Amino acid sequence: MPGPRKLPDRDELAVWRDFVETTDRLRSRITTRLHDDTGLSSGDYAVLLALSEAPGNRLRSSALAAHIDWERSRLSHHLGRMERRDLIHRESSPDDSRGAEIILSPTGASAFHAATVPHLRAVREIFVDALTPEQLKAAGEIAAALRAHFR
């Protein structure tokens, strides 16, 4: 049983603010580079990545929402915009509560393929190159500890 909750002390709070502000800037720098280099938003990329790794390049919208940790309504609007750009197709089955099936289109597969190298280069330059091997290892351990604690 945990004891009574204290508030973070000054040092803990300073680390929190540093960490959350810096990871926010990290995300925005990677997102800007992705968009400048490839025309894809981070949401586009997350959807294309999930579909490209799914069996048969297709996923139910409910599974896709869980996979990328988005609300279904937000995802649904985003998928509408991606469908109009021919990056994905949707096969609706109105009586299925798990939602439409989302399918990677040839255009989407080709956009994802073309984005891979520029995106990986940005990840290397902005994230990997900033850290020592020990810091990179620690980043993985911190992520694992936070994830385990979410549950």
Add this chain to the structure above:
Amino acid sequence: MPGPRKLPDRDELAVWRDFVETTDRLRSRITTRLHDDTGLSSGDYAVLLALSEAPGNRLRSSALAAHIDWERSRLSHHLGRMERRDLIHRESSPDDSRGAEIILSPTGASAFHAATVPHLRAVREIFVDALTPEQLKAAGEIAAALRAHFR
């Protein structure tokens, strides 16, 4: 001089994906808790925090935008909504390119004050409690290394 850029290897890429997905979920959990507990969005909180720490509780909109790392147009829309909720006031000076002066209102100061303890409690429960003291220290060092590399 750095050598030719390589792409991240499989392990580096796994750490990147883990790290970015997990910090995204961390942010969304803290944001949801903040909103549930206090009615403030993370943008509201960032603005109120910056103003509450500024001399005289006032900042030029240009300085505020730089401080919280937002585009000025996005900030301007957000400040309009905060002004309608009486959380801030704006004093415009049309010939000043640094933008209007943004002032913390008594309502804003009181909303920020009331949010402090619930927000700090969420930071402790969701972030600090998830990590060992060594991991917390490493999180601060990773943030510092990333920030130094942005420049």
